Each structure stands twice: as C-alpha cells, then as structure tokens.
Amino acid sequence: MLSRSARRGLSRLMLRWPARRAVLANRAETNDEFASLCEIYAEAHDALETWLRSDHSLADARAAEYRELVAEIEGEILDKLAVCSDKPGL
Secondary structure (H helix, E strand, O other): OOOHHHHHHHHHHHHHOHHHHHHHHHHHHHOHHHHHHHHHHHHHHHHHHHHHHOOOOOHHHHHHHHHHHHHHHHHHHHHHHHHHHHOOOO
C-alpha cells in the first residue's frame, strides 16, 4: 500500500505523463523502490512550490535548486520505467 506522499507523487507523475498512467500506477503498486521515488518526487515538488510562493531573499535560488532536483527525479523515474519495460515481470 502506498503512503499518502507516494500517492501524491504518483498523481503528479500521472498528470505530467498521462500516456504513462497505467505503467506508473502498476510500477508504484508493485515496486517499493519506485514507490519511494514517487514519495521523494512529491516532497521535492512540494518544496519547489513553497519556494515559488516565498518572498524570502533566497527564494529564487532555492526554487532553481528544487526545479533541478525535480528534473533529476523525473529522469530517474523515466530510467526506471525504461529498464523495467525491458525486463518482463519487473
């Protein structure tokens, strides 16, 4: 069973890549490592949104850092999907 944070991350990923909804959902439900990536994605995305709304003097720099982190996590997720699609049963 996915944590609330993992479900939030999965939902964001499904909105990001609607054509991959089924494979994202399947992978999150059957692979703990992938579910963990969904959770990390949600947390990074939440932090990005917080910094984007902030008027703190460091907000722009922090938002840029979190944008990069979100992009890196998305890349890792796409890599996991590609590897798993090459290996039936994963």
